[in-house]
Amino acid sequence: DPRTWAREDVVTFLRWCEREFDLPGLDLDKFQMNGKALCLLNKSDIAERAPGSGDVVHNALQLLLPAAANNAHHHHHSNQAGSNSGSQSDSEENDSVQDNSPARSPAPSTPIHLVPPPMSPLATTFSSAASSKNMDKDPLATTPDRNGGGGDGLDSGSNGRLLWDFLQQLLNDPSQRYSHYIAWKNRETGVFKITDPAGLARLWGIQKNHPSMNYDKMSRALRYYYRVNILRKVQGERHCYQ
């Protein structure tokens, strides 16, 4: 399952594509990502990174994607996540935690987008989540899908929600319940702003059961995302990332 690949596996796959399909050298630097992230790229994202070979790589990847892609039909929109109309902000936090409890959502899944191209608008990804230009999946839909049938579980994130997944879900919350923590500044370009750094860090801390989490620590985790091209800082604008 390509979604379980580590970065080295992605490289191996690309090298295989080069040999198998006689492709011109691919720029591996533009594919510094794990399999899960690779699967999130759509055809044009891949074409952008591998000019001239995008289609081939994309198709090869699709062929490797297990039935999972087909299983995407079970779109249970069981929104237990949207069922809390808590009015107080405090309880809201708690609710959110329960909703997204890693323990209950083995498959954060939905890595909708993220992991955009190093040079170009990272964002086509992330942001377009709701518009679903990608294979499928709707973030909130999968969350509750605990161990969905066959236990296909998204694997890689099985140890609990990943930070980017967590942020993405808050950003794309249909009812925008978290806009006072984090919100899109420009959904098209993928730029978002953390409107309440301390609050967001607190939520993240609860989520991961790290009570002492703060913005300083959480932002360090965000900075690690620069390295893998999942995020980049919007220069000059505080608390803004793309």
Place this chain on the structure above:
DNA sequence: TGACCCCGGAAGTGCATT
């Protein structure tokens, strides 16, 4: 001047996989 941001290095942790 102090409070915040932002940045990355280094070491450590918890969990999952091999």
Place this chain on the structure above:
DNA sequence: AATGCACTTCCGGGGTCA
């Protein structure tokens, strides 16, 4: 048991702003 991953924790350093 070893290894890898995704952070977590700590920190020194630089920059901005009131």
